[in-house]
Amino acid sequence: MSKSNVIEERAHVKLGPKDCVLGLDIGGTKIAAGLVTRDGSLLGRMHRSPTPARGTSDRMWEVVVKVCEKALAASGNPKIKGIGVGCAGPMVWPDGVVSPLNITAWRGFPLQRRLKEHFPKIPVRVHNDAITMAAAEHWIGAARGLDHALGMVVSTGVGGGFIIGNQLVDGGLGNAGHIGHVVVDPTGPSCHCGGRGCLEAIARGPSTAGWAVEQGWTPHSKEASADAKTLASDARDGDEIAIAAFARSGEAVGIALASVTALLDLDIAVIGGGLVQSGPLLMAPMRRAFAYHAGLKFQKRLRIVPAELDQTAGIVGAASLIIKSSNYWNPRDE
């Protein structure tokens, strides 16, 4: 991105009470968009569509445009002041050139530029989707009013973002917060990132279910697939292997949290994503492992809570890159 473009993209956008921003959330399973007002509420209805499982880069782009246009139409096509995007990573940031692991049609796709061409004369800002989730929880969710927060997602992958001194932390290349690749077991399984023993290699949904299958678990219902959702249901029915699988993943998250707060002295960790919906199955062993490994008084003060926002968090967090840019959008000039 050229220097002048970065400066233009950094400009603070002033929103009146009736103004809104388009928030776009692009993940491996769904694409969602909605209009967000300056207080973080959704104007009208959000619109969502499944992410095409295969197809070309152009096909994927067409779906994104359609989702945006439907979200705009569902709210009476108001004039928007900008577009914020949370997209699955990795990406070149702040340029918004994306190569999401779970969207194989897009490799080096210039998402920010394409959106600017389609919606001219307004700023377009793209960040990692786990980071936008953290921003949303800090802005209007479970971490609101707290200065030092981690937001993380335990789902098909494990991601996160953190806020220190009320500012989103980007890191040198926009990748700060990759808690999924913190090592929690040096002898643990290899990770698709190329590393070994990462939190994500153990705690992500497919790994949690995969470990249970290795231990002999098969879904109680013959029609159900052997995934994390079925595993949670069987664990609630008292399946010992299923319970142990969640305990193993929860423990790994607890270990990571103890390390992360030792580094960052956090007030709160907000945890969202599909696996957290299993409630105490994951959260109880997580808290136990955290209590076991966190020794210092400042570590122990970390509050660990489930996410407050629903599936609109991705849209709201994406919009916050525009609406609350003083807190959540701070790329350097070069």
Ligand SMILES: [Zn+2]
């Ligand atoms: Zn990894």
